[in-house]
Amino acid sequence: MKSLTLAVRLLTPAERKTAMLIMPLIILSGFADMVGVAMIFPFLKVLGEPGLIQSNSYLSYVYTSGGFGSADEFIFVLGIVFFVMLIATAGLKILTVYVANRWLEGRIHSLSKRLLTAYLKQPYPFMLQRNSSELVANMLSETARIVSQVFRAFSEFVVSAVTLFFLVALLLVINPSVTLLAMGTFSALYAVLLLSVRRISSRLGQTILSTNRKRHRLAMEALIGGKQVRLLNRERNLVERYSVPSSGYANANALSNTVRMAPRHIIEAVAIGGTVLLTLFLSARSGGTGSAAMADMLPTLGVFVLALHRMMPAFQRGYNASVSLRLSSASANSILDDFKSAEDLPPLPGAVGPMRFRESIEFKDVCFRYPGAEEDSLKNVTFTIAAGMSVGIVGRTGAGKTTLMDLILGLLEPDRGEIRIDGRKLSHGEIRSWRANVGYVQQDIYLSDATVAQNIAFGVPDADIDTGKLQAAARMAQIEDFILNELPDGYETFVGERGVRLSGGQRQRLSIARALYPGPDVIVFDEATSALDNATEAQVMAEISKLAGSQTLIMVAHRHTTVRDCDIILTLENGALTSIADYDSLFGTGDHITVAAGG
């Protein structure tokens, strides 16, 4: 019951309502199925005993008021009615299957969409803490498992419960005591089985969840980090590492499917064995086989065996639904936790206009600590960047360059101190508009499997791509000539995984064009040239420096050469800003200006 409540909590109120609306259709379809099958008996009866048309009051009423000329004509029409009813029942069943499937598949869609929304609503540090492949596994795998194992299993149970209800009613009329005995035995058996597999089902559910996540993580590692994997000769090692969770996942699934299906065979044996024992018992009591009393009892026994045979799927499906609920409760819990953690976050906003800046970006005593870290990664950082300046950020590994850059980009927010834009504190509510004014050029640009135009105007719907802005961005990034003269379809050429291969320098320029497309006032280069050889770096840097003055440029770099043309260079050491100086002061004469951190 707890697991069922858990599964129901995954649905939105509107989804619960539609589920309740579909339920009567499922019940009606189950009922129509029963009636359709049951109708064959009166039809055959009238066929064999036409006298019934007159002797049965209902039939004679229909016969007279319908103006039938003969019994044959009546039976013919009865047959046609029966046939039409069967067709209508089939139609109703197809409709029910379609509606139920639409609802069920629709839940995979809506659960995964709601999860993606919940993940994207989270602030950036959430992404630093969670493994992205686990989030993908939750969105694409676990949601499908919950829908198929819980909601589908439950709807199948409801259909068979309807059949069970009518069968039990029929059997109660024929023989109440044996019916109650059979029902009692079935219920007790399934209850014992359910109790005994409770713990193993929960454990299996957890194993399935964790091995599935590991599988996804290793698959991503192997395929996304494909270059490193090959260079380090780790292919075999990765396949071996992958095969551990993968076979664990397969084994847990095999075991869970067995746990779900095994009772069928036990119960079948008990039902058939029980019927044989019952027959032997009745036979002994009624004077042995061949006796008249035994012959009388045979039809009842026949009906019973048939009914038991039809009852079993209902019990089996009920059991299956209960075990599936338990198996999926680990996944359901994990998804519910993710929904809950995003519950109070504001909805995803649409496109926001950029927050322009004219004078300065100021950091005042800014401190930042990563969630769960013991020390601040940035300590009382204070500096001012005037509009149009080019600024370098240097420092040893772990000095805090990326953290400072993420704060400038508006991905992280200060824990203490403040960031001021044109002298005004940048508030939490303005952070998205600030981001819209900052372009970001990263070391290894992510190229999607799309055209050059779609890659430059990344994420903008095709119809909204502004050709003028596209060409201006490509021109400024010095890649327009290449696009127009060397690519087979110009801006419409496909690049990315399955498209045209681009060199490191070309990818970098495309990355710059992408950053420039929205027309930001600030452009941040994150080790943007560190992957390039010296000659290409010099070329790209020359292009970047042409942007100086019209845009504020911020360059995070390990190499001194990258920041040679910068107006000022910020040096970080162990999270603190230790100097603000120009290149010559810093690396040339050694006589550099030192600014006290926080001063």
Ligand SMILES: Nc1ncnc2c1ncn2[C@@H]1O[C@H](COP(=O)(O)OP(=O)(O)OP(=O)(O)O)[C@@H](O)[C@H]1O
């Ligand atoms: N997600 C994180 N969680 C906890 N600590 C982090 C996280 N990211 C970085 N840190 C810590 O913050 C400090 C600064 O890291 P940061 O990545 O900003 O340095 P960096 O100067 O960019 O280094 P590198 O040049 O190697 O990229 C380091 O001590 C690092 O261990």
